[in-house]
Amino acid sequence: MVIYTPPSVAKNIPVIDLADSFSHDIEKRKAVAWEIHKAARQTGFFYIKNHGVPVELQKAQFDVAKEYFKTPLHEKMLVNSKNSSCLRGYEPIAAQILDEGSPPDLKEGFLLGRELDDAHPHVIRKTPYHGPNQWPAGNPRFRQQTEDYMRYMDLLGRKIVRLLALSLQLPEDFFDQGLKEPMIITRMLHYPSQPADARENQIGAGAHTDWGLITLLLQDEVGGLEVRNADGEWLKAPFIENTFVVNLGDMVPVLTNGLYHSTMHRVFNSKKDTPRYSVPTFFDLDYYYEASVVPTLRKADEVYPAPITVGGHIAAMFDKTFGVKKATA
Numbered sequence: 001m002v003i004y005t006p007p008s009v010a011k012n013i014p015v016i017d018l019a020d021s022f023s024h025d026i027e028k029r030k031a032v033a034w035e036i037h038k039a040a041r042q043t044g045f046f047y048i049k050n051h052g053v054p055v056e057l058q059k060a061q062f063d064v065a066k067e068y069f070k071t072p073l074h075e076k077m078l079v080n081s082k083n084s085s086c087l088r089g090y091e092p093i094a095a096q097i098l099d100e101g102s103p104p105d106l107k108e109g110f111l112l113g114r115e116l117d118d119a120h121p122h123v124i125r126k127t128p129y130h131g132p133n134q135w136p137a138g139n140p141r142f143r144q145q146t147e148d149y150m151r152y153m154d155l156l157g158r159k160i161v162r163l164l165a166l167s168l169q170l171p172e173d174f175f176d177q178g179l180k181e182p183m184i185i186t187r188m189l190h191y192p193s194q195p196a197d198a199r200e201n202q203i204g205a206g207a208h209t210d211w212g213l214i215t216l217l218l219q220d221e222v223g224g225l226e227v228r229n230a231d232g233e234w235l236k237a238p239f240i241e242n243t244f245v246v247n248l249g250d251m252v253p254v255l256t257n258g259l260y261h262s263t264m265h266r267v268f269n270s271k272k273d274t275p276r277y278s279v280p281t282f283f284d285l286d287y288y289y290e291a292s293v294v295p296t297l298r299k300a301d302e303v304y305p306a307p308i309t310v311g312g313h314i315a316a317m318f319d320k321t322f323g324v325k326k327a328t329a
């Protein structure tokens with residue numbers, strides 16, 4: 001358990017301008033990658049602006065999420081993610097414990113991924129977390145909007161992965177093998193304001209690191225995201241109009257031999273009578289991609305851990321935090 005202590009004022013979470021990452025000039029793209037390099041070594045968290053995702057699309061995503069979470073619980077339970085072959089659909093409040101040993105998180109959510117039919121090789125192979133989405137009945141706008149949004153997350157995720165490669169002095173296409181069938185999970189979250197009767201150390205989302213490669217987080221103006229910096233201090237990561245918060249998941253220290261951090265974070269919605277909404281997208285390389293220390297960070301005389309698969313780690317973490325006793329992958 002990580003005991004809740006109040007955060008200090010925001011400092012040290014940089015805002016990186018992605019405008020030059022769209023340039024044809026490799027030197028300009030490298031300059032953006034260098035900003036990512038610095039942020040990845042310091043906080044493991046950064047905001048991005050000029051990312052190419054239209055602001056109207058961001059707002060519309062919050063609109064459909066807010067409207068959806070108002071539907072009666074019995075309807076939401078019809079698409080419970082527990083009934084999905086690949087953990088897609090509604091997550092009731094207190095379904096997950098992100099900080100082991102703490103009470104369950106005070107959030108409800110909805111999980112979506114790439115829509116894969118029965119003929120997709122990963123579905124035939126029964127790869128965990130690959131398959132069809134569950135969609136709320138009678139709500140075509142929810143589906144259309146979220147699919148549009150996820151197309152942008154696919155583009156943005158690929159862009160950040162290429163910048164990550166450049167930031168490590170690798171060719172931009174270094175991770176392309178893992179980008180043929182990336183795992184892209186978009187999650188809508190609703191955090192009621194912190195109830196007076198919450199249990200000890202029970203908050204919106206308990207302290208955790210993300211498990212995959214990168215997370216692209218859209219948050220509303222309510223705030224409540226908190227990030228632990230290298231000094232162990234908790235910083236607020238407030239809403240900044242038309243930005244995404246990007247954080248690095250546990251695969252990144254594996255790829256960088258610990259040079260880049262996957263940073264602990266949590267959510268505490270302290271605003272009275274005001275729900276908070278966020279839409280994180282977890283962008284990961286192919287389930288079977290073998291992650292190991294990249295060549296530019298290897299020294300000839302050092303021995304490195306054996307590669308681990310992206311999926312094995314993620315499957316174990318899903319099982320652990322959603323209370324599944326026996327791993328399925």
Ligand SMILES: O=C(O)CCC(=O)C(=O)O
Nearest residue numbers: 189205219225267278280
């Ligand atoms: O809602 C947020 O701001 C963060 C959510 C989060 O950390 C997660 O889903 O992993």
Ligand SMILES: [Fe+2]
Nearest residue numbers: 208209210265
């Ligand atoms: Fe997270």
